[in-house]
Amino acid sequence: MEKHTNDTAPHYRVLFVCLGNICRSPAAEGIMRHLLRERGLTDRMEVDSAGFYGGHAGSLPDPRMRAHAARRGYLLEHHARCIGAGDFERFDLVIGMDDANIDDLRELAPDLAASSKIHRMTEYCRNYPHDHVPDPYYSGADGFELVLNLLEDACAGLLETLFPDSSCTKD
Numbered sequence: 123m124e125k126h127t128n129d130t131a132p133h134y135r136v137l138f139v140c141l142g143n144i145c146r147s148p149a150a151e152g153i154m155r156h157l158l159r160e161r162g163l164t165d166r167m168e169v170d171s172a173g174f175y176g177g178h179a180g181s182l183p184d185p186r187m188r189a190h191a192a193r194r195g196y197l198l199e200h201h202a203r204c205i206g207a208g209d210f211e212r213f214d215l216v217i218g219m220d221d222a223n224i225d226d227l228r229e230l231a232p233d234l235a236a237s238s239k240i241h242r243m244t245e246y247c248r249n250y251p252h253d254h255v256p257d258p259y260y261s262g263a264d265g266f267e268l269v270l271n272l273l274e275d276a277c278a279g280l281l282e283t284l285f286p287d288s289s290c291t292k293d
């Protein structure tokens with residue numbers, strides 16, 4: 123799963139995946155980039171996001187998601203794109219948000235090695251019992267706040283899982 127840049131520094135390539143790639147997965151990407159910077163780990167992980175529905179391809183994240191994220195200090199600058207089978211070669215971990223994402227990823231994975239890279243975002247949550255990150259697109263402000271709570275928890279948990287000795291902040 124990991125690529126070693128030298129004897130002691132594992133490097134991971136992580137892809138977050140949702141349906142539209144304008145709410146949940148770009149928020150996960152933005153939160154993870156923020157945490158990596160905060161913890162001095164930017165050279166240890168490559169992060170990207172993608173979606174199954176191409177209708178928003180090329181767009182910045184949903185303005186509601188950007189506004190809620192900005193209030194917590196996250197700048198979301200990703201431009202939406204569709205996931206492809208080639209992403210299973212480029213990434214070590216391919217992380218879906220809900221049952222439909224996981225089903226679609228299993229269908230897209232070209233072989234067993236690719237399937238083994240599929241994970242569910244909430245498996246990394248430490249503080250929330252939720253088994254998926256709900257689609258906020260047709261929700262109100264509470265839906266977007268819940269998504270950010272879950273993603274912050276899961277991103278921190280994922281970093282703890284991958285870099286157990288690096289959970290302290292840099293400064």
Ligand code: 4NP
Binds near residue numbers: 144175259
């Ligand atoms: P996301 O949310 O999967 O978290 O990006 C959605 C965004 C757009 C749509 C559905 C979900 N849509 O149907 O356009």
